[in-house]
Amino acid sequence: MGTNFFGGKRDAWLLVIGMFVAVLVFALFTSDFNLSSFAITLVSGLFQGMLLFLVASGLSLVFGLMDILNFAQGAYFMVGAYLAYDLQHATGVFNITEAVPDPNIRFIIGVLVALFVGAVLGWVLERWLLRPLYDRPLFQLVLTFGVSIIMLEGIRNIWNTTPYSWTDLFAIREAEFTLFGQAFSMYRLFVIGIGILLIIGIALLLRRTRLGIIVRAGVEDPEMVSALGINVRVVFTLVFTLGCAVAAFGGAIAAPFLGATISLGSTFLIQAIAVIVLGGLGSYEGTAVGSIIVGLALAAMQQFSIGVNIPVLATITPMLLLVIVLLVRPQGLFGEAR
Amino acid sequence: MAQTRPISANAPARSANAQNVSFVASLRENWLYWLILIVLVLFPFIIGWLSGDSPFGTPRGDRMVMRGESVYAQSVLINIFALSVLVMSYNLMFGFTGVISFGHALFFGLGGYLMGIILEFGGMDPNIGLIVALVVVLVVTGILGFIVGIVSLRLRGIYFAIFTLAIAEMGWLFFRGLSITNGEDGLNVASLPEWLDPARNRIMVYYVGLALFVLTFVLIRRLVNSPVGSVFQAIRENEERAQVLGYNTLHYKLFSITVAGMLAGLAGMLLAIMNKEARPEILNVSVTVDALLMTIIGGVGTFTGPVIGASGLHLLDTFLREAVVTIGPITIDIGERWTLILGFIFVLVVLIFPYGMVGTWQRLRMRFKRSK
Numbered sequence: 001m002g003t004n005f006f007g008g009k010r011d012a013w014l015l016v017i018g019m020f021v022a023v024l025v026f027a028l029f030t031s032d033f034n035l036s037s038f039a040i041t042l043v044s045g046l047f048q049g050m051l052l053f054l055v056a057s058g059l060s061l062v063f064g065l066m067d068i069l070n071f072a073q074g075a076y077f078m079v080g081a082y083l084a085y086d087l088q089h090a091t092g093v094f095n096i097t098e099a100v101p102d103p104n105i106r107f108i109i110g111v112l113v114a115l116f117v118g119a120v121l122g123w124v125l126e127r128w129l130l131r132p133l134y135d136r137p138l139f140q141l142v143l144t145f146g147v148s149i150i151m152l153e154g155i156r157n158i159w160n161t162t163p164y165s166w167t168d169l170f171a172i173r174e175a176e177f178t179l180f181g182q183a184f185s186m187y188r189l190f191v192i193g194i195g196i197l198l199i200i201g202i203a204l205l206l207r208r209t210r211l212g213i214i215v216r217a218g219v220e221d222p223e224m225v226s227a228l229g230i231n232v233r234v235v236f237t238l239v240f241t242l243g244c245a246v247a248a249f250g251g252a253i254a255a256p257f258l259g260a261t262i263s264l265g266s267t268f269l270i271q272a273i274a275v276i277v278l279g280g281l282g283s284y285e286g287t288a289v290g291s292i293i294v295g296l297a298l299a300a301m302q303q304f305s306i307g308v309n310i311p312v313l314a315t316i317t318p319m320l321l322l323v324i325v326l327l328v329r330p331q332g333l334f335g336e337a338r
Numbered sequence: 339m340a341q342t343r344p345i346s347a348n349a350p351a352r353s354a355n356a357q358n359v360s361f362v363a364s365l366r367e368n369w370l371y372w373l374i375l376i377v378l379v380l381f382p383f384i385i386g387w388l389s390g391d392s393p394f395g396t397p398r399g400d401r402m403v404m405r406g407e408s409v410y411a412q413s414v415l416i417n418i419f420a421l422s423v424l425v426m427s428y429n430l431m432f433g434f435t436g437v438i439s440f441g442h443a444l445f446f447g448l449g450g451y452l453m454g455i456i457l458e459f460g461g462m463d464p465n466i467g468l469i470v471a472l473v474v475v476l477v478v479t480g481i482l483g484f485i486v487g488i489v490s491l492r493l494r495g496i497y498f499a500i501f502t503l504a505i506a507e508m509g510w511l512f513f514r515g516l517s518i519t520n521g522e523d524g525l526n527v528a529s530l531p532e533w534l535d536p537a538r539n540r541i542m543v544y545y546v547g548l549a550l551f552v553l554t555f556v557l558i559r560r561l562v563n564s565p566v567g568s569v570f571q572a573i574r575e576n577e578e579r580a581q582v583l584g585y586n587t588l589h590y591k592l593f594s595i596t597v598a599g600m601l602a603g604l605a606g607m608l609l610a611i612m613n614k615e616a617r618p619e620i621l622n623v624s625v626t627v628d629a630l631l632m633t634i635i636g637g638v639g640t641f642t643g644p645v646i647g648a649s650g651l652h653l654l655d656t657f658l659r660e661a662v663v664t665i666g667p668i669t670i671d672i673g674e675r676w677t678l679i680l681g682f683i684f685v686l687v688v689l690i691f692p693y694g695m696v697g698t699w700q701r702l703r704m705r706f707k708r709s710k
Contacts (some may be wrong), residue, residue, distance in 0.1 A: 069496070092563035129685065139688045142634050145627065145686025270507060270623065277500040312515035319504040319511075326501050330492045 012280075012334050016289050023293060027300035030307065039180040041299045049187045049295020050195025051258075054250025056287050057202060057274035064219045065281030066236050067137060071144040072273065075151035076118050076244045079205030080251025082155055083117060084110035085164050087262040111252040117246020119241050121151075126240035131233070136209055148265070156262065163261035188254060198246070199288045206284060214241060219282050235268065274322045280335030281293025290333060294318050361383055366388065378415075382541055384410045393541055396495055399476070404540050412544040413612065414656055418649045419547035420609040421628075423554045425636070429600035430631040432559050433639035435594040436574030440626050441502025444478045444509045445599040447621030450605025451513060452478060452526040454616040459518070464531035475603045485600030487592040488591040503623060503638060510621040524617030536612050554601055559641055561597070565573050569595055576638070635687050637696030646695055654683070 027045070031037035061075050063193045087110035089101065125147055128168040133140045133148055206212035214235050226232040252265070258264060275294050279286025298317050325333065346667050365372065377384070382393035393407030424446055431437045431592040460467050486505065490498050521526040530536075536543045569590045572580040580587050610616045619625075628651075636647025659675050691698040 029350075041694045086396060133688065136692060138634055139692070142631055142684055143475070146688065147632065148679045149677060149684065153681060157678075219551045270503070272622070273500060274504060281496065312511055314539030315511045316508045317517075322504045323501065323508075326493060326497060326504075327489070330494075330497060332497070335497075 009331070009334060011154075012286075014040060014142060016293070016330065016333060019293055020296075022201070023296045023300060026208075026305070027296065030300055033094065035180040036305070039184075041303050043184050043188055043192075044302075045181065045296035045299030046192045046292065047257075047295070048298050049292040050192050051250065051256075052271055052275055052295055053195050053199065053253050053288060053291035054253065054267070055247055055268045056275045056291055056331040057198065057284075058246045059272050059286040060279070060282075061202075061215070061239050062243045062275060065222070065239050065286065066134075068130065068140050068144070068239075069273070070243070071141065071269070072148040072151060073243070073247050074248035074267075074269030075096065075148040075155075075212035076121065077251040077254075077268055078155060078260070078262075078265040079151065079262055080114035080118055080248030080253075081255040081258065081260040082159055082164075082251075083114040083248075084252035084255040085193065086159070088255075089164075094149065106272030110255075111249065115249045116131055116243050118251075119245035121242025121248075122241040125244070126237050130240070131237075133277040152265065159260070161262050162201075163258040163259060164239075166256045191253055191257070202284065203288075211235070211238070218298055271318050274318045277332055278322045278325050282336075283332070283334035286332060286334030294321060375552065381415065382412050382544060397539065402538060404537055408481070409540050410703050414546045414653070416536075416540075416544055416608070416612045417656075418652050419551040420549055420605045420612065420647040421632075422645045423608070423682055424602050424625075425560055425607035425629050425632045425648040427598040429607065429630075429633045429638070429640075429644040430561070430601070430628075431594050431598040434562050434574060434589060435570040435635055436557075436577075437591055437595060437596070438495065439486075439502040440499045440623065440630075441486070441506035442506075442602055442629055443621050444502075444506035445483065445621060445623035446606040446609075446625055447509065447513065447616075447618075448479055448482070448619050449475050449603035450527070450610030450616035451519065451606075452603075453607045453610055454525045455519065457527055457529045459523060464529050466530055467529070468534070471607070474608055476600050477600045478601075479603030480596050481590035483547065483596035484592060486599070487588075487595035488594065490591055491588050503626075506621065507623060510603050510618060510623070513621055513684065514618040517633070519616065522618055524619075525616050525665040527614050527616060528594070530611060534611060538613060544614060546635075550604060550608055554604075554639070555645070557601075562641075566590065566593070569638075631684065634694055635684070635691070637694030637698070640694070640696040640700070643694055643696035650695075651665050651680075655680075 018093075027041045028038055032043055055077050059070060062068055062070050062073075063285075070155060084107070088106050098293045110129075122270055125144070127144055129147065130140055133143060177184055204212075205252055206216060213233075214225060214230055220233060222232050225235075271294070276287050278294065279288070279290030298314065301317040302314040306309055329335075341518050348609050356507050385391075386393040386408035390408035393408040393412070394402045395409050396406055397403075428439075428442050431439060431442075434495050452475050453468075456462075456471040456474060457464065457467045461469065477676065489501060493501050513519060514522055522604060533539055534546065562570065569580060569587075572583070572585070573587050573590060599700075602625070602632035606620060610622065631645050632647035632651055634647075635651070636645070637643025655676070658679065687695070693701060
């Protein structure tokens with residue numbers, strides 16, 4: 001009932017609502033109260049927030065459950081982007097343009113292949129490399145870093161270092177929608193929609209399924225879970241695989257906008273780390289809310305920094321937001337207070 | 339991790355005689371360190387003698403040109419000194435006190451940038467400028483370390499690590515966009531005093547670097563073996579227990595973080611002198627990651643581990659970059675694949691040396707001794 005509407009995290013939700021209002025007011029202010037440019041900020045902010053969420057969600061689940069900060073997460077994102085690019089364009093390594101002439105189907109194939117390859121690579125990393133190291137968490141960090149270097153170099157050897165920008169047009173990129181009199185590519189709405197579906201999907205997985213109950217219990221106390229007779233290692237592998245698959249999927253979804261470049265992984269990785277800490281480690285809703293807030297703040301600041309001509313302002317926004325939140329609330333938005 | 343010594347002020351005043359005995363004892367105990375020091379002092383001359391090139395460079399007209407094997411070897415070692423000091427300072431904080439920071443690059447980069455800015459825009463005599471730069475670097479990195487350390491009162495573990503990461507990222511983005519230091523191209527540091535100019539007097543830079551390296555090594559060893567160092571290690575093992583014993587752990591953590599930050603600033607200065615430039619890359623998170631990886635690979639919480647990690651990886655980096663291996667009909671250009679090999683090295687070291695190279699070696703030796 002009313003008093004318990006926010007659950008046990010009333011302060012956190014109040015803070016989140018306050019931040020949303022502040023960011024939106026700031027966005028209105030930077031767009032000079034002009035609704036059509038406010039719409040640009042809003043759509044671009046949600047779009048960037050969802051892209052962040054696609055990297056951060058896997059990172060957050062994996063960190064919450066097994067205390068691994070997976071430095072290779074960015075590399076999985078990149079693998080997804082490269083695969084999707086390659087399967088779409090004729091200039092790539094695998095030329096499937098003749099076999100599948102329809103660009104829409106090629107895009108779907110690219111996304112599915114990225115999802116599959118990400119899952120397989122994630123499974124290999126957890127099952128064969130990380131598993132012997134659970135009693136040495138620091139070395140897991142070194143290992144994931146080593147793996148990310150190997151993957152980066154692998155990409156460099158297959159596709160060389162030239163940045164690829166997406167040139168192929170397909171239905172969802174050409175279609176448009178309007179908001180406050182401003183036209184946008186349907187593709188942005190598509191990414192935002194996928195992001196929202198993913199947020200809801202993973203939330204349902206965590207709240208409504210047996211696996212989700214095990215995962216949430218594992219976040220609290222993995223030893224207790226295995227003492228109850230549940231093979232927690234299998235759950236670890238599953239969650240890690242899922243996290244990597246989602247990252248690769250995100251890369252594939254984002255490729256039509258970001259293209260495929262070598263620096264893609266590290267940029268997104270650091271911002272995603274900032275997001276999961278800002279949201280509170282181990283908290284899934286924190287990651288979701290944090291991504292959206294950071295995305296909106298980033299978009300508003302981009303608008304603002306063009307106005308005052310200080311480009312650095314936009315790039316430091318995620319970090320600045322993180323520092324401020326941590327100083328106010330040391331456990332992050334939804335983290336457990338010690 | 340059973341290295342924690344009992345916390346006791348067991349240092350009674352010694353007589354002159356006892357001091358003499360202890361000097362001989364320390365010589366016997368540390369003979370390897372003394373031997374390495376002597377080799378390092380003579381190093382430019384040894385290489386010069388072996389290769390026939392002068393350690394002072396080749397004379398051309400009335401000035402020296404920095405060419406020849408010895409000069410090249412010196413520059414490799416200067417880089418190793420700077421890197422080792424950085425990694426040792428990181429180890430003081432991370433390996434001995436148990437504070438994980440992802441923002442160490444900020445101190446390192448500030449050392450380089452502050453010195454460059456003071457020398458280039460200070461308009462002072464280069465010698466005075468260098469002294470001013472030294473003081474400013476120590477003060478600024480010290481104060482910054484202190485402030486960051488105060489935050490560690492509120493933030494623990496990974497939250498503190500990511501907080502420092504965010505601060506360092508902002509520093510990197512700031513200097514990358516700063517126009518007076520030429521943004522991404524970096525600042526050229528041309529107005530170095532002549533005696534410390536690596537393009538004229540590399541051997542002086544070598545000895546300054548060696549001095550910094552030795553001082554850092556001795557300082558950290560002394561500090562960690564002192565009662566203060568025992569508290570550091572107690573904090574690493576169990577901070578609550580150290581608090582219960584009556585230690586104000588915040589003071590000790592502040593001290594550790596501040597000293598580590600100042601040493602990293604000095605390392606950054608040395609590297610900026612050697613390269614004669616300060617580029618935004620020295621502020622990048624990859625510097626911190628390198629320091630972290632080198633510490634872990636060498637051996638967390640050991641004295642020699644960071645040095646072995648730093649010099650080992652830097653030497654591999656320097657020599658394998660140009661190496662081309664031909665086995666029968668197959669020619670492999672290692673330089674082209676170097677980063678890939680580095681990735682495999684990380685993975686292999688993690689799987690083969692479970693406690694870092696020095697840590698694993700110590701454990702093996704201990705087990706061997708026990709079984710005898």
